[in-house]
Amino acid sequence: MSQNRPSALIIGADPYLIRACLRNDIDPVVVYGPGLHDWGFIEIPQGVEKVFTEDTSSVESVLFSLHRAGLADRAFSCIHTGDEMALVTVAALAKVLDISVAVEADVAVRFRDKWLQKQVLTEAGIEVAKSQVIEDVHHPDRSEVQEFGKAVLKPIAGAGTKNTSVVEGTAGLNAKGAEYRRSGMPQRTFVLEEFMPGDEWIVDGVVFDGVLQFFSVSTYGEPCLSTVEFSRALQVEVFDPTADAGAYELARSVAEPALRALGLNRGVFHMELFHQQESGKLVFGECAARTGGLLQPELVEAKFGVDLAVAAIRCASGVDPQIKPSVRPETVGSTYLNNRPGVLVGYPSPAEVRALPGVEYLRLELPYGFQMADALASTTEAVGQVVLSGATREEFRSRRDSLAQWFDERLVVVPAHATYPELREWQRQQWPETVSAFGTYSDD
Ligand SMILES: Nc1ncnc2c1ncn2[C@@H]1O[C@H](COP(=O)(O)OP(=O)(O)O)[C@@H](O)[C@H]1O
Ligand SMILES: [Mg+2]
Missing domain, CATH: 3.30.1490 (Dna Ligase; domain 1)
Incomplete structure (x- = not known):
């Protein structure tokens, strides 16, 4: 720990929060769980103080680890998490350890329990399922x-x-x-x-002192539920605050009262809503008191130049994030690069993908040898994810669709449930020069 620098207690190895601390001259102390070892993808940068814990969503587990490491009495400037499952734990730890936190326990509960959340909104007169x-x-x-x-x-x-x-x-x-x-x-x-029909919209934003200080509105290509049900690629497109001003007005008209009712006084949020095209109505779906998953942080940074994790850390420390967005007019969005059932054995290199038009950010997550089940089980499974831009919506969509198709054509997956004859045929198609026949009856 550096002398005289503030130190933030981060629960979960969230790379965005770690980077936000480093960008703001804050020393993070990261309490991380077994997922980091098990998955081996995310790394905690050299020099960052880290503490292992069995379960980042358990007050007991985190307290054990902090005490073992002699950290329970350190004067942290805030405690924070980007992990949905640790939100209430962090609120409880803030109380026990007397550390500043963005979301207090009673508010955290309303952001976690989907039924309680809807009760609070119903009581406030906001339409929900x-x-x-x-x-x-x-x-x-x-x-x-x-x-x-x-x-x-x-x-x-x-x-x-x-x-x-x-x-x-x-x-x-x-x-x-x-x-x-x-x-x-x-x-x-x-x-x-x-069941609420409609396309799904997303609002990612920041509240400070009860004021909605910044928000970005985007839409999923298709609702998450059918994306998972039909194993399709999850896609997001960010609306433009000027060209799509109506979408921003509509989103504000639901998000502001909903956040007020839920009691989010300060912090970042990720809200999902159902947009009913026929009536033009926007109905609240759910809201999390954390930054969005997928590539939402990258999308917000690409479109608005705003680092939501920096805002989150400032809110947790009680400091006004003073967000100053600078909007780009281009259309910005993301797509998953989907896997196929079977064993993954090849995909294009990051350099090849980055060389394609409009690619602004790329993450290839799955190692060769990864075995995919017969169907998707959640919205977190893909070979990779990419952020793209285009001068117009049409250009963005055509770049996105051709990239997804290009990647899919180059994806090499040993098909699941194939018989040995089918595997031989698959090998012959992929690598004809490697196939050899049972040669006893012939000279080859
Ligand atoms: N009441 C509903 N009507 C229609 N679709 C829903 C409803 N609740 C959830 N879904 C679908 O299921 C997905 C996941 O549900 P959600 O409440 O967002 O939980 P989580 O994102 O925490 O898994 C949503 O994105 C949406 O596609
Ligand atoms: Mg959701």
Whole structure:
């Protein structure tokens, strides 16, 4: 630790938060979990103080680790996390360790529990999907469940569209409950929500002293649920605050009262809404009190020159982030570079991808040898992700689509469930010079 420099306690090895500290002359102390060792992709930079803990979402685990490392009494300028699962833990730790935090425990709870969140908004007169709690999805209590039509069943505090599905009526709920019981689904408390049609919009932004200081509005190419259901590439396009001023006005009209009702006084947020094209209505979907996943931080930086993680750290320390966006007129967006079921054995080099028109940022995440299951299980699975830009929306979309197709054509995946004859044929097509026949009856 440097003398006289502030030090921030960061729970989870979030590269954006670590970089934000380093950009702001703050010494981060990073409490990281086993995922870092298990996955081996993210690194904590040399010189950054780090502490291992078994479970970053457990108060007990983090406190053990801090005490073992002799850090429990250090005067941190703030405690913060970018990890959805650690939000309430961090709020509790802030209380125990008496450290400044962006989101206090009671507010954190409203940002985590999807049912409580909708209750608060309903009470504030904000339109949301009707929602009921299924306390134990292995054993849904039939007497408690009101009859319903098409609905979405999802973990009460999940993320990444994991274990999220559409169910029809109580028969559908019972069938899903039985499936989860058989498969040993570890999550038990779910919410059942009225199905909201519409495209999905995203608002990423910053609140300070109760004022919505900055926000970016973007839209998913298609809703996350169908993206996962049909194993498609997740895509996002950022709206332009001038050309799409109407979208920004509409988003503000829902986001501002929703954030006020939820009590976010300071901090960053990632909100999802359903845009109903016929009525033009925008209906609140959910809101997290952290920066968005996917490449949302890169997209906001590319379009607005704003580092949301820097804003997050400032908010956590009680300092006005004083955001000064500088907007680029180009269309900016992202696409996943999807995998295929089977064993991944090849993809283009980062240099080749970066050389394609409009590519501004690239992340290739999966190592060769990675085995993909038959279907996507969440919105976090892809070979890589890329941010692109184009002078117009059309140019951006055509660059994005041709890049995704170009990458897919060069992706080499040993097909799942292939028989040996099928694998031989696949090898012959990929690498004809490596195939040799059983030569006993011929001279070759
Ligand atoms: N009530 C709903 N109506 C329609 N689609 C929904 C509803 N709730 C969730 N979804 C779909 O499921 C996805 C994941 O649900 P969400 O509440 O955003 O949880 P998380 O992102 O934490 O997994 C959403 O992005 C959306 O596509
Ligand atoms: Mg979501």
